[in-house]
Amino acid sequence: MFKNIVIISIVLFCSIGYSQTKQNVKYVFLFIGDGMGLNQIYTTEMYLNAKTGEIKAEKLLMNSFPVSSNMTNYSANSFVTTSCAAATAMSSGFKTNNGIIGKSPDQEIAYENISEKVKKAGLKVGILSSVTIDHATPASFYAHQNSRNMYYEISMELPNYNIDYFGGGGFHSPKGKNGDQPDAYVNAVKKGYTIANSHEEFNKLKHGDEKIIAINPDMYPSGEFYWAIDKKEEALTLADFTKKGIEVMDNDKGFFMMVEGGKIDWACHGNDGVTMIHEVLAFNDAVRVAYEFYKERPDETLIIVTADHETGSLYTGINYEMNPELLKYQKTSVQEFKRKMTELKDANPEVSFDSILDLIQVDFGLGNSEVGLSLDGNELDMLKLAYSKQFKENNKVNADANYLSINTVKSISETAAYILNKKAGISWGSGDHSATPVPVKVIGYGQGEFSEGFDNTDLSKKIQKLMGV
Structure with missing residues (x-):
């Protein structure tokens, strides 16, 4: 009995000592x-x-x-x-x-x-x-x-x-x-x-x-x-x-x-x-x-x-390929490129598709064949469709829309980002x-x-x- 009491006392003493000395972050x-x-x-x-x-x-x-x-x-x-x-x-x-x-x-x-x-x-x-x-x-x-x-x-x-x-x-x-x-x-x-x-x-x-x-x-x-x-x-x-x-x-x-x-x-x-x-x-x-x-x-x-x-x-990875170096050619956010397009439309509603392509190349690199970002026929058609809806059909693009807003018509900016992402090898399953x-x-x-x-x-x-x- 005495032996058990001693053991219990030692355990209690150690427990108390630990609780008193234990460090908290x-x-x-x-x-x-x-x-x-x-x-x-x-x-x-x-x-x-x-x-x-x-x-x-x-x-x-x-x-x-x-x-x-x-x-x-x-x-x-x-x-x-x-x-x-x-x-x-x-x-x-x-x-x-x-x-x-x-x-x-x-x-x-x-x-x-x-x-x-x-x-x-x-x-x-x-x-x-x-x-x-x-x-x-x-x-x-x-x-x-x-x-x-x-x-x-x-x-x-x-x-x-x-x-x-x-x-x-x-x-x-x-x-x-x-x-x-x-x-x-x-x-x-x-x-x-x-x-x-x-x-x-x-x-x-x-x-x-x-x-x-x-x-x-x-x-x-x-x-x-x-x-x-x-x-x-x-x-x-x-x-x-x-x-x-x-x-x-x-x-x-x-x-x-x-x-x-x-x-x-x-x-x-x-x-x-x-x-x-x-x-x-x-x-x-x-x-x-x-x-x-x-x-x-x-x-x-x-x-x-x-x-x-x-x-x-x-x-990540499309057809076993990743080209992350291509992502470095995007110089602005989708939101700010939307703003640029809206301001351009307000200033010059008759701006040509070729002029838009020049701006896309500056801010997304797309169209620059020297760095591997040439545009094929399908990609050009996607951009033309976005251009037509935004500039010719007068679809409103709000650069400051709520981030959860779902747009049925993709803007030029969103389309450019989609093409660049795909070329680099990243893709999205949803929004x-x-x-x-x-x-x-x-x-x-x-x-x-x-x-x-x-x-x-x-x-x-x-x-x-x-x-x-």
Whole structure:
């Protein structure tokens, strides 16, 4: 009996000692490449330093991380998830139906998310995105609404949780759908937030500042970043906002930062392969900022890179061929080439097809036989049809249409991108989400927790366990 008591005492002592000395990770970065599946990553790697006749894929930083696994992402009512259902599961540990933000499928229960839990534990929280900060994925890390489309309600709810740093895009509808509601920015200021929406105000943000909403001063009027491919040199990047978030929130107790590359998804919905690649590269640059922080504190930092879902059913290789070097001849996004075509039509509605072909060659390389981008008869017919519908039949092309808009008539811009993608060896199965699991790349303290495949409801549980929340 005495022997058993001694053994039990030793076990209890060791357990107590372990619980008292066990280290928790202090700094957690969760990077979500919206719509970024394995093929989005690999296509980007093939694009880097691609040369004719050379078979090589240069690794992205995220793909060099020591732990690589995958994550399932079905929603409560569909094998094919939406961003809000996936992000709700990732942030709260509970499934919900497609279309719902932070609530149960019956909309009766508001799920407590990881941001709320981390704040209650006395740590800091940052939420960043390259699209509007009230969009589906970022909103799922703080809001609770019956629909992702309730942008105004989400933006009004945003300041209620004392999150330390919001960064990236603005609000989708700050005064409501009809523009006649109390301003969401004014509401945030009344609740103690500082709005930094100029370069000067952004640069002034410093360590220790609290309750910040930092908005890119150079972006589309609808509140999302310009496309990375379009190289608006004055515009701040997702990497800039990540770096500023670290500067503002760095503290001895720790922080949790969610960073979304939201426009990867938008490019994939539009089947714009090269623009997608540049968004993945911009996202990888933000990951690099966190990695530099990790190198200074490797025993206290955890970086997780993943996605909410894959978009577009992207696949690589047509008839056993890949020519990723051809993708480098696209110099602008499909959206901005649409704008160029619209402006040209307004200025000169009688512009010739040959003049359009010249512009297509400049911005997509198509027609340049010297680099392997000559156009065959079928491809010319496709472009002629798009030209006829857009310039002769007066079909309206809205460069700023919602990224989910489905166009029955493909514009010249979309047709050019389709032809270039096909010549390069990449193709798309749809303009929607797919049901495939998403990649998970991890480095840092506790990385082994992610070494085997898991469901998206387990993500926040794993993070909370490692943070001791």
